[in-house]
Amino acid sequence: GAGVSQSPSNKVTEKGKDVELRCDPISGHTALYWYRQRLGQGLEFLIYFQGNSAPDKSGLPSDRFSAERTGESVSTLTIQRTQQEDSAVYLCASSLGGRVGSPLHFGNGTRLTVT
Amino acid sequence: AQKVTQAQTEISVVEKEDVTLDCVYETRDTTYYLFWYKQPPSGELVFLIRRNSFDEQNEISGRYSWNFQKSTSSFNFTITASQVVDSAVYFCALSEKDNTDKLIFGTGTRLQVFP
Numbered sequence: 001g002a003g004v005s006q007s008p009s010n011k012v013t014e015k016g017k018d019v020e021l022r023c024d025p026i027s028g029h030t031a032l033y034w035y036r037q038r039l040g041q042g043l044e045f046l047i048y049f050q051g052n053s054a055p056d057k058s059g060l061p062s063d064r065f066s067a068e069r070t071g072e073s074v075s076t077l078t079i080q081r082t083q084q085e086d087s088a089v090y091l092c093a094s095s096l097g098g099r100v101g102s103p104l105h106f107g108n109g110t111r112l113t114v115t
Numbered sequence: 116a117q118k119v120t121q122a123q124t125e126i127s128v129v130e131k132e133d134v135t136l137d138c139v140y141e142t143r144d145t146t147y148y149l150f151w152y153k154q155p156p157s158g159e160l161v162f163l164i165r166r167n168s169f170d171e172q173n174e175i176s177g178r179y180s181w182n183f184q185k186s187t188s189s190f191n192f193t194i195t196a197s198q199v200v201d202s203a204v205y206f207c208a209l210s211e212k213d214n215t216d217k218l219i220f221g222t223g224t225r226l227q228v229f230p
Contacts, residue, residue, distance in 0.1 A: 033217070042206065042222035043160075056217060091160065103150065104218060106160035 002026075004107035006092050012113045013082055021077040021110045023092030031097030032075050033104060034067055038088045046090075049075065050097050082114045117142045119209050121221035128197050129229050136192045136224045138207030144168075148210045149183065149190045150218065155203040166190065197228045 005024040013019050025032050034046040045059035049069040060066070064082075069075040079086055089111050093104040118141040128134045140149065151163040164174065166183050174181045178195045194201055204225045208218040 035220075043208075043218075043220040045217060045219065048217050089158070093160075103162040103165055104160075105162065106152075108157075108159050 004092055004094050004105055006090075006107035006110050008110055009108065010111045010113075012115060015084060015114055016081055018078065018080045019082055019112065021079075021090050021092075021112070023075045023077070023094075023107060025073070025075070025092070025094030026105055029094035029096055029105070030072050031095045031102070032069055033093045033095075034075070034077050035091045035093065036061075036088045037091060037109070043091065046077070079112075082112075084114045087112055087114045117144075117147075117209055117211055117219050119207050119219055119221035121205075121207055121224050123224045124222075125225040125227070127227045127229065130198060131196050132228075133193060133195050134197050134226065134228075136194075136205050136207075136226065138190045138192065138221060140188050140190065140207070140209045142188075142209060142211055144211040146211070150208040150210070151181065151190075151192050152206045152208065152220075153203045154206065154223070160206070163192075194226075197226075199228050199230055202226060202228045 004026055007022045011019055030051045032049045035043040036046055037043050047060055047067045048056040064080045067077045089109040091106055091109045093106045095102040095104045120139045123137055126134060147168045149166045153161045153163055164181055171183050180193045182191045204223045206223045207221045210218050
């Protein structure tokens with residue numbers, strides 16, 4: 001597709017349930033990122049994938065959060081046993097990677113509400 | 116450690132006024148990149164500019180201009196003759212050579228331009 005695609009655009013879930021968020025990066029982009037944006041706040045880095053290298057998971061807030069990426073395609077962010085503080089917009093971005101300073105291209109995000 | 120500070124939480128101006136958004140960064144690297152992104156009310160993040168640490172030339176793009184000063188670790192963004200469509204949250208971000216494209220974002224400045 002032309003841009004980064006994320007699904008679902010909105011997700012409402014009950015506390016304690018697991019959720020999966022999907023990101024489809026721009027074709028040819030080797031780098032993929034997940035960020036979290038709480039209401040009225042900045043972007044918080046979660047995890048970064050670059051090609052076949054081990055992902056940088058340094059931003060994941062707890063072991064309830066995990067992400068996978070198959071090759072250079074789709075990525076899934078999973079949140080287990082959701083808590084109310086997980087409510088946020090989860091943004092995915094991709095970039096050409098391999099070159100420091102490549103601009104990130106963001107999707108429209110998934111708005112997660114935990115009730 | 117790397118850090119980006121946007122001290123201005125919210126700025127309100129009247130159309131046609133000039134406005135400057137401040138960004139101050141911290142990094143131990145000598146090679147790094149600085150970015151500005153715009154997040155309009157629709158939510159998607161739009162890349163505006165990238166500047167590497169070796170290029171201190173100011174840049175102008177239409178009504179937008181950027182002032183990069185390594186001596187003060189600042190990368191300020193000026194909008195000349197602001198318009199209502201400029202209303203958005205603006206984020207400054209930093210990536211370091213050793214962290215490839217992983218961006219560290221500031222907390223953003225919300226700009227409101229009134230007619």
